[in-house]
Amino acid sequence: MGRAVRTEAWRVEMAGKQDAPTAVVVVDPDGMVSGWSEGGRLLLGWTAEDTVGHPVTDLLVDPPPPGFPEGYGAGPDPTGFIPLRHRDGSTLDAVVTAHPLFGPDARVLGHAVTVQRWGRRPVIADRAFEQSPFALGVYDPDLRFLWINASSGRVIAHSEEQVLGKKYREVLPEYDRELFPERDDKPYTDKVAEVARTGEPARLITVFHPLGSNYANAWATSIWPVRDGEGRVRAVANWGFDMSAEYWARQRLLLLNEATRGIGRTLDVIGTARELARTPVPGFVDLVTVDLFDEVLRGEEPPAASAVTPGETIALSRAAQHSAREDSDRADGPTIPVSHAPGSVAARCMATGRSTVELAAEPGEGSEWAFGPGLAADPAHWPPGNPVIDGSIAAEGLTGRITVPLRARGALLGVVAFSRRDRPEAFTADDLILAEELTAKAAVAIDNARRYSHERTTALTLQRSLLPQGVPKQEAVDVASRYLPGGTGAEVGGDWFDVIPLSGARVALVVGDIVGHGLHASAGMGRLRTAVRTLADVDLPPDELLTHLDDLVLHLASDLQSAGHFQPTGESGATCLYTVYDPVSRRFTLASAGHPLPLIISPDGTSTPVPAQPGPPLGIGGLPFEATELELPEGSLLALYTDGVVQSRERDVDEGTAELRRVLNHSATSLEALCDTVMDAMLPERRTDDAALLLARTHALDPHHVADWDVEPDPAQVPRARKFAVEQVDAWGLEEASFVTELVVSELVTNAIRYGEPPIRLRLIRDTSLICEVSDASNTAPHLRRARAFDEGGRGLLLVAQLTQGWGTRHTTNGKTIWCAQTLS
Secondary structure: OOHHHHHHHHHHHHHHHHOOOOEEEEEOOOOEEEEEOHHHHHHHOOOHHHHOOOEHHHHEOOOOOOOOOOOOOOOOOOEEEEEEEOOOOOEEEEEEEEEEEEOOOOOEEEEEEEEEEOOOOOHHHHHHHHOOOOEEEEEOOOOEEEEEOHHHHHHHOOOHHHHEOOEHHHHOHHHHOOOOOOOOOOOHHHHHHHHHHHOOOEEEEEEEOOOOOOOOEEEEEEEEEEEOOOOOEEEEEEEEEEOHHHHHHHHHHHHHHHHHHHOOOOOOHHHHHHHHHHOOOOOOOOEEEEEEOHHHHOOOOOOOHHHOOOOOOEEEEEEEEEEOOHHHOOOOOOOEEEEEOOOOHHHHHHHHOOOEEEEOOOOOOOOHHHOOOOOOOOHHHOOOOOOEEOHHHHHHOOOEEEEEEEEEOOEEEEEEEEEEOOOOOOOOHHHHHHHHHHHHHHHHHHHHHHHHHHHHHHHHHHHHHHOOOOOOOOOOEEEEEEEEOOOOOOOOEOOEEEEEEOHHHOEEEEEEEOOOEOHHHHHHHHHHHHHHHHHHHOOOOHHHHHHHHHHHHHHHHHHHHHHOOOOOOOHHHOEEEEEEEEOOOOEEEEEEEEOOOOEEEOOOOOEEOOOOOOEOOOOOOOOOOOOEEEEOOOOOEEEEEOHHHHOOOOOOHHHHHHHHHHHHOOOOOOHHHHHHHHHHHHOOOOOOOOEEEEEEEEOOOOHHHEEEEEEOOOOOHHHHHHHHHHHHHHHOOOHHHHHHHHHHHHHHHHHHHHHOOOOEEEEEEEOOEEEEEEEEOOOOOOOOOOOOOOOOOOOHHHHHHHHOOEEEEEEEOOEEEEEEEEEOO
8 A cells, every 4th residue: 555545554554543432444446454553453352463454344334325336435425324233232323434545646555434323422422412511401392301511400409310311300309499489481391392392492590599509599491302304303402501690690780770760759757668568579589678767767867977886775767667467567557656776786887887787697618608609608798897697696587688878868768677588598799788778779879768757848838928817807709719739749839819808898819820839839829829919918909909919020030130149930931810899889890810710600500701811921011911801690600710720631721621610510518519529520630730620609788787878079068978877787786886976978078179170979888897898980009197286187088097907098999998897897
């Protein structure tokens, strides 16, 4: 055999030795064996002495295929499957590959034939699978073990010899259930059986407790069918790797994401504490308690952190407690006082500002804290002083507890405890980080709620002090009112109303709204209400009053702009409805500055249209306000309201107004009951704006309680006017008021004759007080002045002011009216 043949044979043999046992056989053109490798002895048991010089067909069990060995290597597929005879008499299914050997003249000098056992990979491949860090396994369709590698054996704590031929469920019955039964995942064995049945590959994450471990591991597994040459499923294979670190890190991120969405949804201290207590249960711990200082619950500033020392008892209130066990769940119960003893873990945590992890017992030797791989089990990951082995918590039924001080913006709000009692896993350093993150998120939300509660309480107190505390005494209308601030998630608004008695037995009904919320809106409401009362005392008509109020708002806005560093109060976005009802004439006059018009319901239940349009909101300037006057039948129902009553996210203003009109037709025994009916029907459960409602039922003054007389512009008429007044007062049975009435009538009529212009008219009204009015056509107003010792005049109005409980001037389109009122006992 030439050198080229020997070289090629050596190359093929060397390639075979890398994956021994592989036999290399050199066959000459006559089919005789001319070379035999050591792999041939290892694979078939024959030595070179047994085979060299003998026909290669002696190695075959069956007759050789046509052209053997020439047929191998002559075509495109040089490989075939042939049964060979082993020296011990057994049959070996082999994969045979023939490589032609050429001489210098391209003549075939023979064949180099490689022989490998069928069904076996090369040894190096076997070693690669065996030494894989991933758990590998092959099972028959009935889930009997056919093969596993070393990593899989370590996971299931069984060797290959112990499991071969046995069913998966017999060896590992715990894999028939999930660690978390609340999940919808199928048990692992069911999934493997499904792949064998359907032939469809699958991927899943399996969470389970390995044998001898208290910590749940998470494994990512791929399962696929193994088919024969005809496509039939003959086995199922799987591979998996431990992804516990990644899995639990993802669970922590999911829990933090849930906390971000679930904690701090409402600006309520106790509500936020309850959200903190609910979120980690049961995914992270079994019991959470949240203890807060009483000052935090009241919306006040908590004690300074420096004032808390571990050597004293710290009194708190349990704002929330949530447990996986229903028997000890107090997530929605009332707060209860709790005390943390001097030197306790909670007291130390609050005093030092550092968290503490307590474990009921140290795990056994070799368990590496039983934390599982990659889960911060290394003590280097723990903060100083953690974890603390404290067997006393076992008496409380706990396996571990994390205590975290509740701090935000440098303020100490309380303390939170995360406890485990129904699971064997010990806390890890990563669990401590998670607990601190949850507490930090909740602390900011609780502090925000505390600050909001403080501001809201302040604004409500301010607003309620500025709103009417009671209905003033008057007989023109019966009045009932309601004011409700926005829900707990909304700031206090600037809605307001007022009832102002006016001269001549009249009454002003006012309602307004300041755009915006918070203290600034409440302060702005107070300024406008005071301004309206001041202008009403001047007895201005509604349109003129709104004009003056508009000017005032413009001046306030300019003053605030010059300050620069103050936040605008929002009066420029204010609206106001000012109405006046006169029970003598039953005239109802109104003017609106951007505010919804009142609803008027007649005594027969029909709605009375208001032929008017709201004017511009206050603070626009330069635009007029128009007054509208109506005559109302006695017993008419007036409804003045803010947009919070009729407008919400569920309906627009027009729909709300129509609904309010329908509700006002509801029969009610009193205005108070009707107010309750309206508020219950109109306001949504979760409202975002405050609402004010003012209901009034009109009265008409008895004509017998009004007396008037035209006075001629002659001083001689003064005695007649006095006589008219005294006789009318006596007729009303008010003899005790005759003397004062005679004096004030004499003075007012004299001034009208002397300084006024005709026509002059005297009117007496018996209402809650005795009112005397003298009208004339002059626009000049009298003034109260101090008379000197020898002056002959200047003492008349001073006398009127001293003898009556009030007096004033009311300008009309035809002149003025000077009035005074005496209180009736």
